[in-house]
Amino acid sequence: MRLIICDNYQEMSKAAAKLVSSQLTVKPDSVLGLATGSTPVGMYNILAEMCKNGDVDFSEAKSFNLDEYYPISSDNSQSYHYFMQENLFSKINIKPENTHILNGMCKDTDAECKSFEKMISESGGIDLQILGIGQNGHIGFNEPDANLNPNTHLTDLTENTISANSRFFDNIDEVPKQAITMGIGTILKAKKIVLLASGAEKHKVVKQLLEGKITTDIPASMLKVHSDTVLICDRAAYSSERIGVDIGGTDIKFGILNDKNELIHKESIPTIASDEQTLISQIANKCKELMQAYSINGIGVGTPGLIEKGRVTASNLPFKGTFLAKELERLTGISVRVANDANCAALGESTAGAGRNSRNIVMITIGTGIGGGIIINNKLYEGKGSAGEIGHIIVEKGGIQCPCGQRGCWERYSSASALVDMAKKRAEEHKDSVLYSLYKENGKMNGKIFFEAVNRNCPDAKTVLDEYIERLADGINSIANIFEPDMIILSGGITNAGDSLLTPLSKKVNVTVHIAQLKNDAGIIGAAMLQ
Numbered sequence: 001m002r003l004i005i006c007d008n009y010q011e012m013s014k015a016a017a018k019l020v021s022s023q024l025t026v027k028p029d030s031v032l033g034l035a036t037g038s039t040p041v042g043m044y045n046i047l048a049e050m051c052k053n054g055d056v057d058f059s060e061a062k063s064f065n066l067d068e069y070y071p072i073s074s075d076n077s078q079s080y081h082y083f084m085q086e087n088l089f090s091k092i093n094i095k096p097e098n099t100h101i102l103n104g105m106c107k108d109t110d111a112e113c114k115s116f117e118k119m120i121s122e123s124g125g126i127d128l129q130i131l132g133i134g135q136n137g138h139i140g141f142n143e144p145d146a147n148l149n150p151n152t153h154l155t156d157l158t159e160n161t162i163s164a165n166s167r168f169f170d171n172i173d174e175v176p177k178q179a180i181t182m183g184i185g186t187i188l189k190a191k192k193i194v195l196l197a198s199g200a201e202k203h204k205v206v207k208q209l210l211e212g213k214i215t216t217d218i219p220a221s222m223l224k225v226h227s228d229t230v231l232i233c234d235r236a237a238y239s240s241e242r243i244g245v246d247i248g249g250t251d252i253k254f255g256i257l258n259d260k261n262e263l264i265h266k267e268s269i270p271t272i273a274s275d276e277q278t279l280i281s282q283i284a285n286k287c288k289e290l291m292q293a294y295s296i297n298g299i300g301v302g303t304p305g306l307i308e309k310g311r312v313t314a315s316n317l318p319f320k321g322t323f324l325a326k327e328l329e330r331l332t333g334i335s336v337r338v339a340n341d342a343n344c345a346a347l348g349e350s351t352a353g354a355g356r357n358s359r360n361i362v363m364i365t366i367g368t369g370i371g372g373g374i375i376i377n378n379k380l381y382e383g384k385g386s387a388g389e390i391g392h393i394i395v396e397k398g399g400i401q402c403p404c405g406q407r408g409c410w411e412r413y414s415s416a417s418a419l420v421d422m423a424k425k426r427a428e429e430h431k432d433s434v435l436y437s438l439y440k441e442n443g444k445m446n447g448k449i450f451f452e453a454v455n456r457n458c459p460d461a462k463t464v465l466d467e468y469i470e471r472l473a474d475g476i477n478s479i480a481n482i483f484e485p486d487m488i489i490l491s492g493g494i495t496n497a498g499d500s501l502l503t504p505l506s507k508k509v510n511v512t513v514h515i516a517q518l519k520n521d522a523g524i525i526g527a528a529m530l531q
């Protein structure tokens with residue numbers, strides 16, 4: 001089986017359309033085997049366009065469709081008769097009498113199947129057969145079964161197929177339970193076979209097909225005995241390696257996550273934030289470089305700032321309503337998803353860090369401000385785009401002015417900067433304290449110096465810590481009351497204080513609190529997990 005990997009669905013559709021048109025150029029009266037489902041729709045659209053422009057000619061072609069539900073009438077909008085008319089036949093110059101689809105209303109299915117086989121062989125056999133693949137490996141409606149039927153036959157649909165196809169019906173009960181389909185032998189008699197696979201939901205079966213043995217459990221694996229079969233798939237179906245990008249003010253981190261969610265590569269480059277286009281090109285170029293070295297099926301990006309309806313606005317980057325995902329998709333040709341960086345870090349910790357065994361977590365990033373990320377049932381909760389701005393819940397009416405415009409935001413009292421301000425003030429007021437002497441000795445105040453004073457049992461440092469913990473715990477308890485998460489994860493430089501922070505905090509909160517484990521990798525892992 002030959003393999004062609006395309007960057008995306010459109011490229012896959014183009015490659016398949018090209019094979020069909022070449023077939024018709026070489027042999028204008030070719031017999032085509034056609035499939036329905038969502039996968040070939042892009043290819044049919046391209047063929048219709050080509051036919052309109054005179055680039056392909058179906059006037060002498062014949063077609064035989066793989067299958068049809070049973071029972072179903074041809075005017076039912078879910079029938080494959082209707083599908084083919086809508087998606088292809090009405091848009092190309094094929095003669096209606098040259099198209100053949102099994103009759104979903106026939107009385108005698110045996111006779112219908114025999115006459116279909118006879119018509120195929122009387123036409124000289126199928127020259128080019130187009131196939132899609134089911135998530136369970138079915139081709140046509142040849143479902144996994146110890147005894148695969150070689151000829152066109154009536155078959156029961158599996159639960160898996162009924163549920164996968166229910167997306168086309170109003171409800172699952174309307175999906176017919178049977179179908180008439182070409183058999184594996186009918187398909188294998190085609191001179192050339194093109195199997196199409198698109199989307200991450202096909203990744204598992206494509207991997208099984210390419211790496212596994214020939215088995216009736218995956219009917220598509222029978223195609224491996226055919227001498228001229230080509231599998232054309234997009235990256236999402238072929239690979240589950242994803243790029244995670246974490247954009248920071250000083251550097252941009254890139255990581256590759258494999259299908260076991262392991263970080264198999266990471267690197268970073270200095271951020272060039274001179275203007276929007278330069279920064280976007282910088283990210284796209286590095287991603288393209290990684291796409292050469294790895295089989296990437298998508299890119300996830302974590303960025304500071306707000307994301308609303310796909311537009312990113314970040315104060316410390318040149319993003320002012322930038323359609324970041326769209327732009328990167330245009331430049332790389334593959335799927336890109338963008339989320340707030342604190343949200344990505346939360347997703348990273350919940351995937352591979354402190355929260356890996358929990359389904360529901362809230363991560364609180366304590367730095368200059370307070371950021372957050374909410375994971376519900378292992379999925380990032382994004383609201384309209386940037387949910388989790390928990391640093392801006394108001395804890396003090398009319399309190400300290402916040403750069404966001406409000407007064408009394410939680411981050412004004414419980415961020416690392418707030419702690420440093422409190423420590424400085426206390427030190428200045430108590431010049432005989434250890435806190436003050438460490439402050440003067442170092443010529444500055446920071447979290448490290450403050451916790452050193454705490455560990456040296458400085459009563460003034462302890463007073464500040466008690467007050468700080470009180471405020472931090474209030475906020476954490478409110479969050480826990482809303483979400484009742486399995487755990488709260490704290491991250492940010494202040495968590496280097498370890499037990500000096502965690503022990504007193506744990507006594508004041510009504511939820512399990514852990515310190516983040518992934519440090520700098522959380523953002524890239526979480527970003528990659530967006531895909």
Ligand code: F6R
Pocket residue numbers: 034035036037038039040066067131132133134138139140141
């Ligand atoms: C359609 C057919 C099916 C589909 C398969 C994939 O005529 O025979 O085998 O090819 O179920 O369907 P999509 O493309 O919708 O994922």
